[in-house]
Every structure is written in structure tokens, then in C-alpha cells.
Amino acid sequence: MQEDHAADPSALTPVQLAVLQSVAPDWRHDPYRSYAVLREAGPFIPGPLGTRLVPGYHEANLIMQNPDWSHAEESELLHPDSDVELPGSFLWMEPPDHTRLRGLVSKAFTMRTIEGLRGRTEQVVADLFDKLLAEGGDHPVDILEALAYPLPLTMVCELLGVPAEAHDEVRQMSAGIARGLDPDVLLSPAELAARTAAVHRFRDFFGDLIAQRRKAPQDDLITRLVRAEADGATMSPTELLGTLLILVVAGHETTVNLIGNGVLALIRDPDQFALLKSNPDLAVAAADEVLRYDAPVHLTTRTARTEITVSDQVFAPGEAVIVLFGSANRDPRAFPEPDRFDITRYAAGNRANRHLSFGLGLHYCIGAPLARLEMEMALRAIATRVAAFDLPHDPPPYRPNLVVRGMSELLVRVTPEEPTR
Numbered sequence: 001m002q003e004d005h006a007a008d009p010s011a012l013t014p015v016q017l018a019v020l021q022s023v024a025p026d027w028r029h030d031p032y033r034s035y036a037v038l039r040e041a042g043p044f045i046p047g048p049l050g051t052r053l054v055p056g057y058h059e060a061n062l063i064m065q066n067p068d069w070s071h072a073e074e075s076e077l078l079h080p081d082s083d084v085e086l087p088g089s090f091l092w093m094e095p096p097d098h099t100r101l102r103g104l105v106s107k108a109f110t111m112r113t114i115e116g117l118r119g120r121t122e123q124v125v126a127d128l129f130d131k132l133l134a135e136g137g138d139h140p141v142d143i144l145e146a147l148a149y150p151l152p153l154t155m156v157c158e159l160l161g162v163p164a165e166a167h168d169e170v171r172q173m174s175a176g177i178a179r180g181l182d183p184d185v186l187l188s189p190a191e192l193a194a195r196t197a198a199v200h201r202f203r204d205f206f207g208d209l210i211a212q213r214r215k216a217p218q219d220d221l222i223t224r225l226v227r228a229e230a231d232g233a234t235m236s237p238t239e240l241l242g243t244l245l246i247l248v249v250a251g252h253e254t255t256v257n258l259i260g261n262g263v264l265a266l267i268r269d270p271d272q273f274a275l276l277k278s279n280p281d282l283a284v285a286a287a288d289e290v291l292r293y294d295a296p297v298h299l300t301t302r303t304a305r306t307e308i309t310v311s312d313q314v315f316a317p318g319e320a321v322i323v324l325f326g327s328a329n330r331d332p333r334a335f336p337e338p339d340r341f342d343i344t345r346y347a348a349g350n351r352a353n354r355h356l357s358f359g360l361g362l363h364y365c366i367g368a369p370l371a372r373l374e375m376e377m378a379l380r381a382i383a384t385r386v387a388a389f390d391l392p393h394d395p396p397p398y399r400p401n402l403v404v405r406g407m408s409e410l411l412v413r414v415t416p417e418e419p420t421r
């Protein structure tokens with residue numbers, strides 16, 4: 001990727017240019033045009049770091065569903081010179097360790113358990129909207145700060161048992177680690193140092209919290225995991241930290257972008273906004289359409305464990321691919337009018353292909369029910385409490401993050417609905 005940065009764009013073929021643009025920070029606001037070029041060029045495109053890019057839905061599905069493709073080598077591939085070990089999380093493990101650790105947390109994330117958080121989620125959203133609408137008036141409000149960050153941060157921290165006064169600190173650590181998930185070659189020395197500091201801070205902070213829960217158990221997820229760790233046979237101290245790390249980072253940074261992307265899509269498409277307002281129950285289907293239309297996680301990697309053939313292409317053991325979720329979700333062979341934002345696409349009775357934004361197969365997102373619930377409640381509040389939106393700057397600024405892609409700010413003028421009381 002470093003050579004790519006140095007390349008003279010005029011000397012590149014359209015496909016090479018599209019590869020470059022799909023990773024270049026300047027294009028973060030719209031990677032979709034480059035993705036279309038990649039999909040047209042074929043199922044596998046030579047990518048950075050000796051990988052092949054997978055831009056199409058069909059191949060992405062086949063790869064994600066096949067456990068012969070491993071996720072365990074991602075760190076070696078993207079962070080070869082890392083001076084800090086991200087503690088072991090099951091996102092980057094294979095069975096049997098993956099099965100054992102995922103099993104310990106999966107109970108906390110079943111549809112039923114998460115449904116039990118509906119009332120609390122609604123309350124958090126209502127409080128955030130009270131504040132947001134009171135502060136707004138003629139002034140633009142940063143929707144990311146006012147809604148998209150605090151909602152998932154509050155929910156995941158409460159679930160784990162992080163005290164309210166420490167939520168902001170957790171947010172800072174999480175941001176440093178999320179940027180550090182991108183390939184090391186794309187990170188500046190300052191960002192690499194920030195990742196190291198964030199991981200150290202994470203270890204210290206959660207190490208203390210774990211010690212506290214050992215002494216004084218509470219009714220929270222950390223306590224339940226500490227009990228499993230005390231059992232020794234089921235979870236080691238490093239695995240406990242790794243599990244907390246993935247829950248905090250994956251459970252927070254991603255949903256922030258989902259909410260931000262959803263607000264942006266609705267502002268840009270007043271007809272869809274009007275449709276949601278006329279029928280707030282469409283919030284459930286709209287959440288999935290936002291996930292498809294503007295994926296919060298744009299890519300993942302997989303490495304062939306054995307020789308594998310996909311769409312006539314043979315991959316030798318050790319060969320790696322980068323699966324482009326954001327591109328697969330816009331593949332016209334899988335979704336009619338893929339570039340159209342249509343909040344009824346996933347409405348009951350419509351049989352749209354599933355999107356890949358939560359991944360697929362062994363590592364399918366454990367937090368999908370929670371993310372969907374948070375997004376549904378945010379969209380319901382938007383439908384019922386916002387009369388109009390206005391976006392002073394379009395496109396808004398984006399963070400440089402490649403894997404967990406999203407805006408750095410979303411300034412919006414919000415006109416509240418007149419209270420009906």
C-alpha cells in the first residue's frame with residue numbers, strides 16, 4: 001500500500017486506480033464508485049499486501065461461509081510490525097478456542113436477552129433526544145456527539161458494568177484501538193503510538209475493574225465472565241481481557257457509524273425520511289437497509305487454511321483475501337437498484353438477499369441483535385420527534401479509518417416536531 005501512495009495516478013489502469021481510491025483517505029466519503037469498478041473487473045482483484053480483493057456478493061458469501069478460510073492470521077497480515085499485542089479475542093480465533101469463548105458470552109446477546117433491554121434503550125434514546133432538541137434550535141448539532149456515540153457507549157458499558165463516570169475514558173481507548181485495526185502501513189507513527197497507549201490503558205482499566213468484581217461481584221457481564229475465568233478451565237485472564245476488548249470496540253465504534261450513516265442517508269433522501277415518518281414501524285427494516293446501503297465495517301480478511309477453489313480460482317494454503325462487505329452489499333447481481341436507499345427493502349414480505357454487514361458464518365456478529373435494537377429505537381425517535389433535517393455541509397468530514405468507516409462529524413440543523421401534548 002505504501003507504493004500505492006507514491007504512485008502517479010495518471011500511470012495507473014482504471015482498476016489500479018479504483019484499488020488505490022478504495023483505500024485512500026481522500027475517498028473515504030464515497031468508496032462506492034471504486035467498488036463498482038472493482039466488481040466489473042472480476043471476482044478477484046490483485047490487492048495490497050499480496051492479497052486478492054473480493055468485491056462481489058457471491059464470492060464474499062462463499063468465503064465467509066467456508067470455515068476453511070481462517071481469520072486467525074489477520075493480525076500477522078495487517079499488523080506485522082506491531083509493537084503491542086492486542087490481547088487475544090475470539091474474533092481472531094478458530095475452533096475449539098473460538099467455540100469455547102464465544103459460548104461464554106453468547107447468552108448475554110441472544111434475541112431474548114437483548115429484547116429485555118428495549119425499555120432501557122428507549123429511555124437512553126429519549127434522554128439524548130431531549131437534550132439534542134433543546135440544544136439545537138438554529139444551531140447545527142453534531143449528531144455523532146449528541147446521539148451516535150453516547151447511545152451504544154452507554155448500552156455496552158452498562159451491559160458490561162462500567163461505571164458511568166468512566167464511559168468517556170472507555171470511548172477514548174476504544175477510538176485508539178479502532179483506528180489501530182487498520183493495516184499498519186496506513187497508520188502514522190502517532191496513530192501507532194496512540195494504539196499502543198490505548199491498549200495499555202485498556203489493560204490497566206479493565207484489569208482494575210476485573211479485580212474489583214472478583215472482590216465484590218455485581219449483576220453484570222464482567223462479573224459473569226470473571227466467574228468463568230475463576231473456573232480456569234474455561235477462560236484465561238488474557239482471554240478475559242481480549243473478550244472485553246472486542247465487546248467494547250466492536251460493540252461501540254461500529255454502531256456509532258451505523259447511526260451516523262442512517263441519519264445521513266435519511267437527510268439525503270427526503271422521500272425515505274417522509275416514508276419513515278408516515279410509518280415509524282418501518283424503523284426495523286430501515287435499520288437493515290442502512291446496514292446494507294452504508295456498511296459500518298467495510299472489510300475483513302481471510303486466509304486459506306487448505307487449498308480452496310472459489311469461482312474457478314484456486315487459492316493455495318496461506319493465500320489471503322480481503323472481503324469487501326461495503327462492495328458486496330452494493331452488488332447489482334444480488335440487490336436490484338443497489339445504489340438506491342430503500343427502507344422497505346427488508347420490510348416483511350420482501351425477500352431481499354441478506355446483507356453482509358454483520359459478516360457471516362463462524363464469526364457472525366454476536367452483537368447484531370443489540371445493534372439492531374439501538375438503531376431501531378434511534379430511528380423511531382427520529383421518525384416521531386424530528387420534523388425536518390438540514391445538512392449545512394455535504395459531504396461531511398470522514399475519519400481516515402478504513403475497516404470501521406465513518407464520519408468524524410455530522411453537523412445537522414434539526415427542527416423538532418411540535419409536542420402533541
Ligand code: HEM
Binds near residue numbers: 247
Ligand atoms: C452496527 C453495528 C455492528 C456491526 C456493523 C458489526 C459488524 C461485525 C462484523 C462484520 C463481524 C465479523 C467480522 C469478521 O468475520 O471478520 C462482527 C463480529 C463481532 N461483533 Fe459485531 N458489529 C456491530 C455491533 C456489535 C455489537 C453491538 C457487539 C457487542 C456488544 C458486537 C460484537 C461482536 C463480536 C464479539 C464479534 C466477534 C464474533 C466472533 O468472532 O464469533 N458487534 N461484527
